Amino acid sequence: MLFPAFIVHMAVVVIGFGGGPSGAGASGSGLAAPPRQIPGAGDQVSGISGTVYRLSGNHMPAPNRHPHLSGDTGRTSGARSGVKATVCIFPLTADNQVIRPAGTGSSSPYYKAVLTHLIRQVDTDDKGYFQVALPPGTYSVFTKNGDLFYATQRDEKNNIAPVKVLPGKITRIQCSVESDHKVVY
Numbered sequence: 631m632l633f634p635a636f637i638v639h640m641a642v643v644v645i646g647f648g649g650g651p652s653g654a655g656a657s658g659s660g661l662a663a664p665p666r667q668i669p670g671a672g673d674q675v676s677g678i679s680g681t682v683y684r685l686s687g688n689h690m691p692a693p694n695r696h697p698h699l700s701g702d703t704g705r706t707s708g709a710r711s712g713v714k715a716t717v718c719i720f721p722l723t724a725d726n727q728v729i730r731p732a733g734t735g736s737s738s739p740y741y742k743a744v745l746t747h748l749i750r751q752v753d754t755d756d757k758g759y760f761q762v763a764l765p766p767g768t769y770s771v772f773t774k775n776g777d778l779f780y781a782t783q784r785d786e787k788n789n790i791a792p793v794k795v796l797p798g799k800i801t802r803i804q805c806s807v808e809s810d811h812k813v814v815y
Contacts, residue, residue, distance in 0.1 A: 676765065676795050676799055676800065678719065678761070678771065678801050679759070679762070679800050679801075680717075680759075680760060680761075680802055680805055681754075681759050681760075682713055682715040682717065682758040682760070683712055683713065683804060684713045684806070712757045714753070714754055714755070714756055715753070715754050715773050715807050716752070717751070717752050717754065717760050717762075717772070717774075717805065718744075718771070718779060719748075720746045720747070720748060720749060720769065720772065721749065722789050723789065723791075725784070725788040725789075725790060727746055728743065728779075729741065729743040731778065739781060740775070740780055741772070741779040741780075741781070741790075749764070749769065750762050750764070761800070766797045767794075768793070768795070769794075770789065770790050770791045771791045772790075773805050773807045
């Protein structure tokens with residue numbers, strides 16, 4: 631029996647900047663570059679930054695296939711390129727706080743409406759990068775695909791695409807949008 635799997639398509643890395651014993655940069659994370667300036671953030675340095683990638687092709691693990699796929703090709707590549715997309719940030723949203731499109735079933739990663747209020751909506755740059763200043767808290771992050779919202783990750787309480795923002799930290803995530811070509815797992 632085949633069924634859609636909820637594969638984690640959002641990787642989360644929390645990085646802190648300044649003030650720590652190791653100086654500027656992310657201690658122990660291997661990420662030394664400071665964050666890009668968040669327009670209108672003032673002294674606030676907490677928020678979310680990330681890159682949006684397009685999913686398509688064969689994602690089934692195999693001994694001769696590496697996990698990083700490029701763009702829409704489905705071919706193995708050492709690096710993925712981001713895509714222009716719209717990212718929507720809501721308060722932490724549970725599965726019972728969304729409306730799915732008719733006929734998609736309860737396991738669909740697409741949502742017709744999110745019933746919590748929209749906090750921020752940002753467009754990525756041409757390489758898929760975005761950054762948003764946010765107060766500390768836990769949020770749900772969706773990408774937009776036409777009139778539908780898209781998110782695949784769930785936590786153990788069935789909250790959709792949860793991302794935790796800590797005081798004075800930028801939480802780095804990787805999001806995805808699904809292409810018109812089916813993704814295979």
